[in-house]
Amino acid sequence: xxxxxxxxxxxxxxxxxxxxxxxxxxxxxxxxxxxxxxxxxxxxxxxxxxxxxxxxxxxxxxxxxxxxxxxxxxxxxxxxxxxxxxxxxxxxxxxxxxxxxxxxxxxxxxxxxxxxxxxxxxxxxxxxxxxxxxxxxxxxxxxxxxxxxxxxxxxxxxxxxxxxxxxxxxxxxxxxxxxxxxxxxxxxxxxxxxxxxxxxxxxx
Ligand SMILES: Cc1cc2nc3c(=O)[nH]c(=O)nc-3n(C[C@H](O)[C@H](O)[C@H](O)COP(=O)(O)OP(=O)(O)OC[C@H]3O[C@@H](n4cnc5c(N)ncnc54)[C@H](O)[C@@H]3O)c2cc1C
Numbered sequence: 001x002x003x004x005x006x007x008x009x010x011x012x013x014x015x016x017x018x019x020x021x022x023x024x025x026x027x028x029x030x031x032x033x034x035x036x037x038x039x040x041x042x043x044x045x046x047x048x049x050x051x052x053x054x055x056x057x058x059x060x061x062x063x064x065x066x067x068x069x070x071x072x073x074x075x076x077x078x079x080x081x082x083x084x085x086x087x088x089x090x091x092x093x094x095x096x097x098x099x100x101x102x103x104x105x106x107x108x109x110x111x112x113x114x115x116x117x118x119x120x121x122x123x124x125x126x127x128x129x130x131x132x133x134x135x136x137x138x139x140x141x142x143x144x145x146x147x148x149x150x151x152x153x154x155x156x157x158x159x160x161x162x163x164x165x166x167x168x169x170x171x172x173x174x175x176x177x178x179x180x181x182x183x184x185x186x187x188x189x190x191x192x193x194x195x196x197x198x199x200x201x202x203x204x
Contacts, residue, residue, distance in 0.1 A: 009046045017073055019060040026068035035078040037151075037159060037185050044183070045157035047072040054155075056183045058097065058127025061120075066131070066178050074183055076124050083186060085110045090191045091148060096126030096184035100143075112191040116140040126184040132176045144175040149188035152181060159185070 011030035018025050029052060034040045047054045053071035060067060067073070076097030083093040085107070092107060100114075101121040107113055116135040123133065125143070134142035148164040152174065160182070162171045174181055 009042050011043065011046055011052075011072060017057070017060075017068070019062060019067060021063060023063060024060075024065055024068055026070065028069055028071070028073040030072045031075070032072060033075045033078050037153065040074065040079070040153045040183050040185065041157040041159065043072065043074060044153055044155065048155070048157065054183075056126075056179050058124030058130075059099070059122055061123050061127065062131060076126050076183070079126075079185065082106055085112065085191075087111075090193075091188055092191055093149070093186055093188040094125060095186050097124045099124055100128060107191065108194050111194050113194045114143070115146055115190070115192045117143065125187055129175060129187060130177055130179055130184065146190040147171070147175055147187055148190060150174055150184060151186040153183040153185055155182060 012032045014027065014029055015031045016025065017028050017031070030047075032043045034043055044054055053069055054074060055067055055069040055071070056074045056076060057067045058076050079095045079097035080102070081095050081098060082103070083095060085092050087110070090112065092103075092112065094103060099121070100117055100123055103114060103125070116137060118133055118135045129144045129147065132142050132144060150162045150171065152160050152162065154160050162174045164171050
């Protein structure tokens with residue numbers, strides 16, 4: 001019986017993919033929704049062995065043609081959840097496909113918060129980080145700013161760890177990569193103590 005590492009993988013079905021606003025459309029040869037790091041790596045290796053290009057998609061909220069492919073499209077939709085909250089250095093490690101809206105409550109119950117986010121919070125953390133998505137506030141960084149580590153499945157199906165304490169320049173280059181470096185499996189980022197926002201509306 002072959003192990004899961006050696007078993008040949010059949011890639012997923014062909015489908016028409018559209019982004020959120022339907023201004024980007026493509027027919028992908030194979031659509032995959034892996035739920036584990038191993039499954040992502042196996043998909044990449046199978047695609048590479050048949051000379052197929054691989055792209056990755058979060059929730060498809062980008063307007064520009066940075067997702068469409070005629071090869072393999074990997075959805076990050078099932079790569080979700082918080083892996084670890086580290087109170088010693090105030091950081092969280094979460095899987096790439098975790099939606100921004102699914103992070104706040106769990107962080108708050110542990111006494112922490114993301115430093116900043118945008119108004120709409122349906123995007124995946126990996127998609128938001130990869131495009132430099134930002135909130136408002138002239139002293140606040142974009143979502144990629146507080147990242148101190150990333151785990152990425154590379155083009156050969158291996159896993160690379162990028163760590164601020166080892167090489168900050170390489171990590172900075174990996175943050176806003178538009179899906180060109182590999183599949184972001186996890187992100188580790190600094191948090192701030194939980195806080196309340198006050199909403200003030202000026203009516204004319
Ligand atoms: C209604 C709406 C509101 C928005 N509000 C804001 C805002 O307030 N501020 C702002 O700055 N932007 C905003 N945007 C833009 C949006 O945040 C970005 O387009 C963001 O990239 C969308 O995230 P996504 O999960 O949909 O990523 P996608 O659009 O699916 O992908 C974006 C890029 O990330 C890559 N990617 C996705 N997941 C991974 C992964 N796991 N590994 C590697 N690469 C990956 C893709 O290949 C692609 O290149 C908004 C967009 C919409 C439609």
